Amino acid sequence: MNGLGTLLRLGARRNRLYLAVWLLGLFVVVPATAAAYEQVIPDPAQAGLVIEGLSRNPTMRAMLGPPFSLVEPGGFTVWRVGTFVATVAGLMAILATIRLTRGDEEAGRTELVRSGVVGRHVPLAAAVLLGLAACALLGVLVAVGMVGVGTDAAGSVAFGLGMALTAAVFVGVGALSAQLTSSARAARGIALAVLGAAYLLRALADGVASDSPLRALQWVSPVEWMALARPYAGERWWVLLLPAALTAVLVASAAWLEAHRDHGSGPWPARPGRGRAGALLSSPAGLAWRLQRGTVLGWTVGLVVFSVAIGSLTTSFSSMFRDVPRLELVLRRMGAGAEQLTQGFYVAMLSIVVLVVAALGLQLLGRLHQEETAGHAEVLLSAAVRRTGFAGSHLLLAVVVPTVLLLVGGALMALPQAVSDSDLGVVGDVVAGAAALLPGVWLVVGLGMLLLGLAPHLGWLAWLVVGWSLVVTWIGALLSLPDWLLELTPFAQLPQLPVEAMRWTPVLVTTVIAAGLVVLGLARYRRRDLDV
The missing domain is CATH 1.10.357 (Tetracycline Repressor; domain 2)
Structure with a gap:
């Protein structure tokens, strides 16, 4: 892992503004929503009716996710913006990871870096570690921000950890996609398709009746796992092992593929064109x-x-x-x-x-x-x-x-x-x-x-x-x-x-x-x- 520290510092310097804008924008949404809780539910006695109504209604479940607890600001925030912020955090992770992996390789920067005393896997390791660090920082900001507005500490930690681990899954998705194709554009297309499919799968699973077998699809979508950990509603910490395990598998798969492909290529190379161009x-x-x-x-x-x-x-x-x-x-x-x-x-x-x-x-x-x-x-x-x-x-x-x-x-x-x-x-x-x-x-x-x-x-x-x-x-x-x-x-x-x-x-x-x-x-x- 020669040169890992140097590449980490270089990646952080090149992407500091890019990541700072993403992190600040995502963080502000969360405590701001918690602070607006009393405007939506000014009477805590109404919270039971709200939960019952939303639990029955497929429209709101499909739009925002399952409402496990609306009796205090923390649970309301998880339901109202938690899935949305987790999905956008996944977008941040995908774009940043591909930018630092296949994007640099396509631009020729990776080849230049590898001409020095740098290990073969160091560019990928540096990109993944920087992406995971950004996800961890987002989780810390969310947890601290929620504690700062007066919500329960345990629920805030579960919320922040779930947010960080959800984004980390898509660091792995981005890293794996970057190994599959020969262009950053195609890698982004694959990774964003995975993110979109995960969100649509979540919406489908949440929108069906509670006794429908399709409800089990909740557990297939990574963007749903944070909510299924139930921050502020009797935390289920074991659920957070799912995104952690999936991230490890994705990153390991990306490292294996990188070791078995040529520089500038992937298992899904661009197909050769026809001998003569068409009229188009x-x-x-x-x-x-x-x-x-x-x-x-x-x-x-x-x-x-x-x-x-x-x-x-x-x-x-x-x-x-x-x-x-x-x-x-x-x-x-x-x-x-x-x-x-x-x-x-x-x-x-x-x-x-x-x-x-x-x-x-x-x-x-x-x-x-x-x-x-x-x-x-x-x-x-x-x-x-x-x-x-x-x-x-x-x-x-x-x-x-x-x-x-x-x-x-x-x-x-x-x-x-x-x-x-x-x-x-x-x-x-x-x-x-x-x-x-x-x-x-x-x-x-x-x-x-x-x-x-x-x-x-x-x-x-x-x-x-x-x-x-x-x-x-x-x-x-x-x-x-x-x-x-x-x-x-x-x-x-x-x-x-x-x-x-x-x-x-x-x-x-x-x-x-x-x-x-x-x-x-x-x-x-x-x-x-x-x-x-």
């Missing part, structure tokens, strides 16, 4: 589609499954908050003050789906910069290809694909209710609501294009906008944040149909701003030096 590859747009079709397909499948699963829950939605008026008020606020809770539910779910497709748009646009840094753009532009045409090919995908998926997701979300009520009008209403949010997606993509044109190294600012919008959507209503703060997102001014009336002014203004950002970004991209 005769244009930059065709090449962009060829490069990104796997990403588009993966996101499409995930969004279709999510939309259908969420839509299937609306049939049991009408009686959800009959005995819990405070939670009904929270949902109404998430749903733009809807009088009909079903409409509010659609608005709330669309506000999440629109962020998913906005993130997809940024990922598709980000491939443009990846082509630059890999040196492919320089080769392509040396031929008779204009810069604006090259950039526009990726930009077109980043605009069109999220647009289509948001509309399709809205239609699929409303379809179960339309079939149940024999009224297709609800599909049109929800699709119209999705369409009204599209200018916000275009604005996010436009901001990403502007940053690519001006300063590619600042592209993370566009992702920060999406992250802040997610925080506002998920817990903004719960925390009763001031209106001016809730409005600091690209989607806040847009009409939320079918709850609100259509307002064309914000739609048109947002669209014009988005178009302006795109034009400025393309103009700057045409003039700046390539980032190679």
